[in-house]
Amino acid sequence: MKNLLKMMDLTSGEITEILDLADKLKQEKKESIQHHLLKGKTLGMIFNKPSTRTRVSFEVGMYELGGTALYLNSKELQLGRGEPIEDTARVLSRYLDAIMIRTFSQQEVEELAAHSTIPVINGLTDYCHPCQVLADLMTIREYKGGFEGLKLCYVGSGNNMANALIVGGIKTGMEVSAACPGGCEPALEIIDWAESHGDFILTDNCREAARDADVICTDTWISMGQEAEAASLVEKLKNYQVNEELLEAAKKDAIVLHCLPAYRGREITASVFEKHSGEIFDEAENRLHVQKAVLVKCMAG
Ligand code: CP
Ligand code: NVA
Numbered sequence: 001m002k003n004l005l006k007m008m009d010l011t012s013g014e015i016t017e018i019l020d021l022a023d024k025l026k027q028e029k030k031e032s033i034q035h036h037l038l039k040g041k042t043l044g045m046i047f048n049k050p051s052t053r054t055r056v057s058f059e060v061g062m063y064e065l066g067g068t069a070l071y072l073n074s075k076e077l078q079l080g081r082g083e084p085i086e087d088t089a090r091v092l093s094r095y096l097d098a099i100m101i102r103t104f105s106q107q108e109v110e111e112l113a114a115h116s117t118i119p120v121i122n123g124l125t126d127y128c129h130p131c132q133v134l135a136d137l138m139t140i141r142e143y144k145g146g147f148e149g150l151k152l153c154y155v156g157s158g159n160n161m162a163n164a165l166i167v168g169g170i171k172t173g174m175e176v177s178a179a180c181p182g183g184c185e186p187a188l189e190i191i192d193w194a195e196s197h198g199d200f201i202l203t204d205n206c207r208e209a210a211r212d213a214d215v216i217c218t219d220t221w222i223s224m225g226q227e228a229e230a231a232s233l234v235e236k237l238k239n240y241q242v243n244e245e246l247l248e249a250a251k252k253d254a255i256v257l258h259c260l261p262a263y264r265g266r267e268i269t270a271s272v273f274e275k276h277s278g279e280i281f282d283e284a285e286n287r288l289h290v291q292k293a294v295l296v297k298c299m300a301g
Helices: 012-030 053-064 085-095 106-115 130-144 160-171 188-197 206-210 227-237 244-249 270-275 277-299
Strands: 042-047 068-073 098-102 120-122 151-155 175-179 200-203 215-218 255-258
Touching: 012 130, 012 160, 012 277, 042 053, 042 085, 053 068, 053 098, 053 277, 085 106, 098 106, 098 277, 106 120, 120 130, 120 277, 130 160, 130 215, 130 255, 130 277, 151 160, 151 206, 160 175, 160 188, 175 206, 188 200, 200 206, 206 244, 244 270, 255 270, 255 277, 270 277
Parallel strands: 042 068, 042 098, 098 120, 151 175, 151 215, 175 200, 215 255
Antiparallel strands: none
């Protein structure tokens, strides 16, 4: 695997390999077994948006694998003053062993990868968040023992998380439902792909989507970069909340996932969040183990 740019690029077999390695690294960390698989390697982390989990899990992950990570705020790079992405790619390829980038446009990430001779990992764009979805899949497998026969339901904005979860859910063989309001649907090509590659429904009815679900996922109504549209998004999404009533439609033992940060009282109630905080913070922890697996797959080759 050279790059991780979007979930669509991964085969089902590659997803399983990443999750198996992440499970192994998690277990070995518990046993204090260290693998310096990336000794002497450097990851550059370009951030054009804020981050807690992605930044810290990649930085700690590199450290635990024997390498090092550089935080590069894009506003402080010449990239932020208009240096072309292809020149940034060619220069950074001479210094680093891999790049992780969090930015707005998926196209920018694709261009960075096209002009880099080193692996590029997508740490979130407006289009998708593959690293998060791999951690979500790892968490689902931990709690449910596998993916077979499961129904994954996403409720909320048809954003980067929705796009990536739909693809990840279908690629791992789950039934997938998404409840999103008109004007907040997932990307059209994701819907088309999901409908033709698996068991997928998109609806504007949350209860229909949640019916008999094993996993309920949600995300913020207002993603980074959408602040100017906040009021209209809140209006559109106000009924797309993960609450006790919605969970009554799901299976009794359904787990609830949230990539965080969570906005209680909006996409999820405080009581549902606390009741399911076990799996939600396991999901956050799993970012570290999955990031390490992705780094090894992309860089250790
Ligand atoms: N879930 C996630 O990506 O969190 P951060 O924005 O804190 O990195
Ligand atoms: N959809 C959110 C995810 C944050 C991890 C955003 O893009 O801001």
